[in-house]
Amino acid sequence: MRQVNKVTNLSIPKKTREINVFVLLTIVLAIALILTYVVPAGEYQRTEIDGRSVVVPNTYKHVESASLNLMDFASSFHKGMVEAADIIFFVLIIGGSFGIIVSTGAIEAFILSASRKLGNKEKWLIPFMMLFFAIGGSLIGMAEETLVYIPILISLALSLGFDVITGTAIVLVGASIGFTTAVMNPFTVGVAQGIAKLPMFSGIGFRIVLFIIMYIVGAWFVYRYAAKVKADPSKGFFGDGKYTKIDKTKTDIPFTGRHKAVLICFLLNFVIIAFGVIKYGWFMTEISGMFIILSIIVGFIGRIHPNTFVENFMSGSAGVISGALIIGVAKAVVVILTDGRIIDTILYSAASVLDSVPAYLSAVGIYIFQAIINFIVPSGSGQAALTMPIIAPLADLVGVTRQTAVLAFSIQDGIGNIILPTSGYFMAGLALAGIPWTRWVKWILPLIAMQYGIGLIAVIVAHLIGYGPF
Template sequence: MDENNSMNKKRFEMPDTYVILFLVLVATAIATYFVPAGAYERETVDGVERVISGTFASADQNPVGFMDVFLALQTGMIDSAGLIFLVLFAGGMFEVVERSGAITGGIMSAVDRMRGREFMLIAVISVLFALGGATGAVANSVIPFVAIGVMLARALKLDAIVAVSITFGATFIGFAAGFLNPYTVGIAHSIAELPLFSGMLFRIISFIVLVGVTIWYTWLYARRIMKDPSRSLMGILEDEGDEMEMEKPPFTLRHKLILSWVALALAFFVFAVIQFDWTTNHMAAFFIVIGLVSGIIAGMNYNTLTLTFLEGCKNLVYGALIIGVARAVLVVMEQAAILDTLVQALSVPIGVLPPVLAAIGMFIANTLFNFFVPSGSGQAAIIMPIQTPLADMVGVTRQVAVQAYQFGDGFSNSIFPTSGPLMASLAVAGVPWIKWAKWLLPLFLIWSIIAMTILAIGVMINWGPL
């Protein structure tokens, strides 16, 4: 009887991100009855509203009621509509490009061209996925591509850890640098009232350093296995003969035109942001244009193109609506006038630190927070409204504050077991999380040291919008 009871006991299941955010929302609503209300004076400088340090004063208490909690969800969705549709339309566009076969064909073409040059092959595949992560083209959608990494690792007599590293790992280190990522830097810039995708040159330099180190670390491990297969943490993947000769996807002229069009379109968008002051709304609309033209080049008829675009939107509904739920937390804090109180409380321990250490403290705080909210867009919506005025007060530029958030969110996605894409990618490759964490931990520490150095430099050069 006892055995049956223990068998029937449910194993602990990590709450979904939406559950966590709703609990945070409820906790915030309860806190409005106990946390003193207060506000800073603000000033507008060059069109940007900033907190004036040292002006915090108490305000009348205004706790929220039961219905206010659910009204905040509605208000959060409305307030975040621009960002929500940016994410949805990005998903639609990338689904059209992926469904055309251009991405898979391009990767497999690179594999064929680099046979016999193992380092170059690992480097090229890693850079392609890192660029996909940096531009938001590949994030959660990297999961099916891990199977391609497994195929490549098998051909090179390597193990499944290498397969995950050159696909998932490369994608998310690119995601962390994210110089053109609408889901992280785009949302964070919008909240921090910075020009969209500003500071790109410094982020591209960070991207090159981080991706270069990741490729170097992966190659050292791969070369060690090539010399002595017994040093693999997993055991090498055996060549399955005929299975390796399966029909490979073609890389046609259409595929090349699609990828060229997407690259040129994204480059033009960067130009338009600088030259014409394009905003998040422009980018959302431009994603529709990119998707439509890509579908036409791919030869899709109007029904197929429409349904494919909508399928991509549907795939990102989970990630898009989370922005509105996270925004609801901010709505409650603003309504009850406790947001500035929390900023004041955070500024006490961080405010006594020099700006460099304050920036590093923001990075560490974001890393820890991502364990509970493993969503780049969701974390931006929660953290940046608090981190932005805090940065103003402690002498850290908003651009540095955005980067501290990006690094904290991006790196931890590659190691925390609460990251859905990580666990799914490991499942596809058959890699236990413990072995992956053991392999990644030294690299994670290297990433963190580089991140702290970059943030310190950003503070010292007063890294601003440009």
């Protein structure tokens, strides 16, 4: 099956050949079950501090083994879904709200309007459009939704004397910058902070600074390459010629006052959420409520019929159902480790290793661990659900703030989105552009190295300043 985008009328591959995340997580779940027969059972004492459960150091002790069976394995899927229900519905509501916004055509109209205006202003095309996709990735986790704009940006890039890689990078690298910094991304930082019991979207100032740095480096890298291609086309990649210079008849969609009103409400919603989080300590329930209010207001502005409103909301939720279910399956792994009484043994072993090194190296260790997990579980929300129940208490034990641990997770998740072959939407983007993965890797590797370096420095600095609140 193939999906045809209603804006560009271009045929888009619905799926690329990839490793299914659910299969990987089921394998991990089976390994966790086997470990309950191999790893000694043990427990830490825990105490409550400001509403969160905290491991008490030096209280680990061996307890009676609780090896699980096949029924425990099968039941863990349901248990995981139930225990992660608050996060799953949070994701579904926000996905539904985004479906309403998309249905108004405001985002498409804005991008196409910007494309027309920047069609002969090459100096502004790359930084401006990358900034838009970066903001989208950082605020609402735009990922798969960005793919339909790759053909438009490729055609624009070709019109300005650039190449296919330039047009693709504007979209993929831009969105990745947003995921890496995740200023207010509800699907990554939002989920991770919820599990770690941190105030929702706390630590935003540090992430804004990181966003600016990552954006400058990313835009500079893409623009520098594009300039080289324009000066010497032999250095570029032009694929098989299926994309040509932009045809403005395909992008002649007006950016109306109604579209502007929708986007203003969308941005205002984030301002109100930020205020509510900082002033009143809003969490998932209140933030979900704000997105419901936003959806209703946007529905009125867009003059969407109630029946159509519901259909668009459900369509938006359906778009994130895979990620929501991944959260539940990832939580099932934690259920097995917890019911098998080995999760604290894993914590104890990891803490014993990290206790022998300086605390800032413990933060680096968490950073490296997330990089490894990111390859196995490229889904940001799924990775948060899998790792945060272990990493958050581990951070407490080794003297690293939970906020720093969440930062390490979000950085690794974002960077992996534009290089790992296990990232489904990334590989779909390359397939859409006709760029071989090996060709892309050869081009982007220097930027990836810079981003990993910046991320490493950010994690170390976060540890040194006690990035918190805890």
